[in-house]
Amino acid sequence: MKLYHSTASPYVRKVLMTAWECGLASRIELLPASGTPAAPNRDMAARNPLMKIPTLIRDDGSELYDSIVICEYFDSLAGGTLFPPAGEARWQVLRRHALVDGLLDSALAVRYETVARPEPLRWQEWIDGHSAKIDNALDALEREVDALPAAFQIDQIALVAALGYLDFRFASRPWRPGRPKLERWFARLSERESAKRTVPT
Amino acid sequence: MKLYHSTASPYVRKVLMTAWECGLASRIELLPASGTPAAPNRDMAARNPLMKIPTLIRDDGSELYDSIVICEYFDSLAGGTLFPPAGEARWQVLRRHALVDGLLDSALAVRYETVARPEPLRWQEWIDGHSAKIDNALDALEREVDALPAAFQIDQIALVAALGYLDFRFASRPWRPGRPKLERWFARLSERESAKRTVPT
Numbered sequence: 037m038k039l040y041h042s043t044a045s046p047y048v049r050k051v052l053m054t055a056w057e058c059g060l061a062s063r064i065e066l067l068p069a070s071g072t073p074a075a076p077n078r079d080m081a082a083r084n085p086l087m088k089i090p091t092l093i094r095d096d097g098s099e100l101y102d103s104i105v106i107c108e109y110f111d112s113l114a115g116g117t118l119f120p121p122a123g124e125a126r127w128q129v130l131r132r133h134a135l136v137d138g139l140l141d142s143a144l145a146v147r148y149e150t151v152a153r154p155e156p157l158r159w160q161e162w163i164d165g166h167s168a169k170i171d172n173a174l175d176a177l178e179r180e181v182d183a184l185p186a187a188f189q190i191d192q193i194a195l196v197a198a199l200g201y202l203d204f205r206f207a208s209r210p211w212r213p214g215r216p217k218l219e220r221w222f223a224r225l226s227e228r229e230s231a232k233r234t235v236p237t
Numbered sequence: 238m239k240l241y242h243s244t245a246s247p248y249v250r251k252v253l254m255t256a257w258e259c260g261l262a263s264r265i266e267l268l269p270a271s272g273t274p275a276a277p278n279r280d281m282a283a284r285n286p287l288m289k290i291p292t293l294i295r296d297d298g299s300e301l302y303d304s305i306v307i308c309e310y311f312d313s314l315a316g317g318t319l320f321p322p323a324g325e326a327r328w329q330v331l332r333r334h335a336l337v338d339g340l341l342d343s344a345l346a347v348r349y350e351t352v353a354r355p356e357p358l359r360w361q362e363w364i365d366g367h368s369a370k371i372d373n374a375l376d377a378l379e380r381e382v383d384a385l386p387a388a389f390q391i392d393q394i395a396l397v398a399a400l401g402y403l404d405f406r407f408a409s410r411p412w413r414p415g416r417p418k419l420e421r422w423f424a425r426l427s428e429r430e431s432a433k434r435t436v437p438t
Contacts, residue, residue: 074362085373086339138287161275172286
């Protein structure tokens with residue numbers, strides 16, 4: 037299999053952590069790809085009309101996206117346990133995954149606004165609104181983190197990728213103050229092989 | 238159950254169409270909610286830290302989000318068939334759902350850029366990049382639409398919501414020219430009860 041990727045993308049990291057957790061990492065060839073919404077990677081258009089990473093090319097040549105679809109596919113290949121079957125555990129894992137992905141969507145929105153967009157065109161209300169979403173999500177995760185199931189599932193994989201992304205791109209806006217439970221959880225889970233193999237660069 | 242909603246949101250429409258398809262619509266009380274990323278609906282923060290619609294409040298008071306999680310939950314309640322079980326049919330349905338949701342994400346990005354953002358702060362490259370994603374996705378769907386499975390599943394629900402949203406918000410940028418198969422498909426599926434009950438206003 038081949039994966040269009042960037043070592044900086046938290047959505048790609050989620051997929052690669054899943055691959056490591058599923059024992060599939062050695063079967064994946066990485067194809068470097070970059071791009072932003074304002075400068076999409078048009079070379080990818082034949083593979084993914086949205087021109088986004090991660091995009092997976094399977095061994096039969098067909099494509100899969102987006103990140104959670106690839107993760108569920110990997111989990112299925114591995115006969116895995118990263119996605120609970122239908123029922124309350126599944127809804128809670130998928131809800132938390134959506135919370136973390138929404139946090140990341142807002143983090144990327146702030147990043148594009150403050151780095152990619154020309155300075156005279158930046159809009160403070162946009163940055164403030166997305167920053168409120170990020171802060172609310174982190175506060176909610178601080179309240180939930182000690183009650184997370186012992187199983188390391190797709191919600192927790194996403195959370196490692198998200199907190200790692202904040203460390204990577206938002207070091208000047210630290211997320212740890214006031215969130216000691218999340219800080220301890222992240223320090224512990226960052227020791228997993230899947231996390232150590234995929235630190236953003 | 239209660240649903241934070243707006244009659245203009247295509248993600249909410251996806252959830253409400255799913256509720257109609259699952260025979261659950263009469264069990265859902267609609268709670269009006271509005272907001273944009275730059276002016277989030279802070280009244281919703283206690284229910285969904287991301288302050289986004291759709292957000293579902295279940296009968297036990299607990300919340301679910303985002304849209305596809307609510308849809309899969311409804312389908313499960315109904316013993317439904319809108320999400321195929323693990324296997325190739327599921328990966329294709331979820332891939333197409335992601336394609337349509339990505340199209341919608343770009344449509345919303347263009348809408349926020351051209352309506353919500355103050356005029357002097359608008360960035361043409363942002364609009365052009367997202368417009369290319371929308372066009373590519375529509376062209377890909379034109380190529381796929383005649384081969385869609387007969388079953389009306391979550392990918393097709395999302396596609397009705399997306400094309401209806403383009404008619405609603407992007408009438409000045411018509412999607413039908415050059416896409417006759419998609420046009421015929423949309424005309425046919427728009428006759429479903431679930432579609433007629435949820436036309437955006």
